[in-house]
Amino acid sequence: MGYNSGGMEVILTHDNADFDAVASLLGAAKLFPEAVPVLPRRVNRNCRAFLSLYGAVLPFVEPDDLPRRRRITRAILVDTQGLTTLKGMKRNLAVDIIDHHALDRTLPPTWTFSGETLGATTTLLTEEISARAIELTSVEATLLLLGIYEDTGSLSYPSTTSRDVRAAAWLLDQGANLSVANEFLHHPLAPQQWELYERLLEGHESHEVAGHTVIIAAAETEGYSEEISTLAHKLRDLLEPAALFVLVGLNGARRVQLVARSDTEAIDVSQVAVHFGGGGHPQAAAALIRNRSLESVRRELLALLPKVVRPGVTVAQLMSRGVQVLAPETTVAEAAERMRRTGHEGYPVVADGRVIGLLTRRAVDRALQFEMADVPVTQVMEAGSVTVGVDDSVEHLQRLMIESGWGQIPVVAEGRIVGVVTRTDLITLWGTPETPPRRHEVAALLERSLPAPTLALVRRISQAANEMGYVPYFVGGLVRDLLLGQSIVDVDIVIEGDGVALARRLAAEMGGRVRTHRRFGTAKWLLEPEVWERVFPQEGRPRTGQPAEGQPAGGQP
Secondary structure (H helix, E strand, O other), X not given: XXXXXXXXXXXXXXXOEOHHHHHXXXXXXXXXXXXXXXXXXXXXXXXXXXXXXXXXXXXXEOHXXXXXXXXEEEEEEEOOOOOOOOOOEEEEEEEEEEOOOOOOOOOOOOEEEEOOOOOOHHHXXXXXXXXXXXXXXXXXXXXXHHHHHHHHOOOOOOOOOHHHHHHHHHHHHOOOOHHHHHHHHOOOOOHHHHHXXXXXXXXXXXXXXXXXXXXXXXXXXXXXXXXXXXXXXXXXXXXXXXXEEEEEEEOOOOEEEEEEEEXXXXXXXXXXXXHOOOEEOOOEEEEEEEOOOHHHHHHHHHHHHHHHEOOOOEHHHHOEEOOOOEOOXXXXXXXXXHHHHHOOXXXXXXXXXXXXXXXXXXXXXXXXXXXXXOOEHHHOOEEOOOOEEOOOEHHHHHHHHHHHOOOEEEEEEOOEEEEEEEHHHHHXXXXXXXXXXXXXHHHHHHHHHOOHHHHHHHHHHHHXXXXXXOEEEEEOHHHHHHHHOOOOOOOEEEEEOOHHHHHHHHHHHHOOEEEEEOOOOEXXXXXXXXXXXXXXXXXXXXXXOOOEEEOOEEOOO
């Protein structure tokens, strides 16, 4: 395990380690059995409780138990990009970083980085463990599952990816125990934590910044400053803001601890932490601010937010304009006829320019079933005055829909209705667009699908066309066969430009014969086998042994 050689390799993570950090230590130890997984000096309380029960069957080593006279020659950092100094570390230490956040620093020559933006670092390591078919005990699988679950909110945070879900599923197949995981994910708070949590909850402020709900929770404490991140997670789960900033002032020490969390790409909380002398990642960051009062930090944070929060989607960007409304005296039959003609699912009911209710198609259908066609809509509508403003955030709109039960809400500006926004608008906003094929993926597909001689010919035609200022396109069956993964029989190319001129240039440069069809603006370029071998000596002859035929065309294939 790294003790017996002249140099020692260690696996390290960040202080105040959560389950993703501790699980990543285990995952790296499974992949690099020659390295020693070293626990940090401070571990979150729920992690420490897990280790007190199951640590005897896990490979972790406390810092004080490391051999004192063994030189450390290599460090593997997991779930962090900062190196914790240990005794025995050599200068120019080889350091390998494995992290699920983007690289945020320039690395020294002896450092390497491997990672991808996923919900948890544990996911990266679990994928490699699975790929190598490394066996896990039930305890090991459960700890790895805890690492993924805690950092992804049990696979519910926006940062969660399909790979996190697949990794968690694989761990369940390896014997991970959900009951045990649930017990430690919802570990009860200690009395001091509860006291601070209640003060933070009582003193939290909600601010709308550029269309996002940002919450600042601030409180003083007599001395408890551990695991503020645990309280931040609980506050975020309860309040559901776009971003949360927890400020804890340490009485008498003139120090303020900042912990920040973000659920949207529009708010990079690491920018705030860096401003206050800390650091982190776009979704999670922290700072310890010295020689400042809690109130002065809170005021500075409020002033900073508009500079770091990018505008979010507002009601104005979602709503439909030119909304139709109903007068209170409109009958159910008249409303039903209007719904039939327009296809609308509901109408605001307005009296003297003020919304007094919402009439839905469901209410109309029920009224007609009970033979209430001639009664005014005020008797069957959902009464109330629920509206939003054009500059309100999507988060505010969503809360209003949930609280009121209204599926469509009138939009008001300067005292008059200017539009309506519906649940369908929200669904459209949240819909995942198809990812268009990336250019390098299509190029790789061509290289795999086309025979080498044909690919060489296509590249030469493309190069010549580009030099003449023309744009070449594939057309015909090749496009279909390429996307379906079928064998490609022939290649048709259309040139945006003079196809005849291009064919003649190709023949002049490389040989062959040209047959033109001026009337149609097309040309055939014929290459005899001996010419082909001279032009493309490394590619061999075309498969048929017949003359190679290129057909650039102008306008039409």
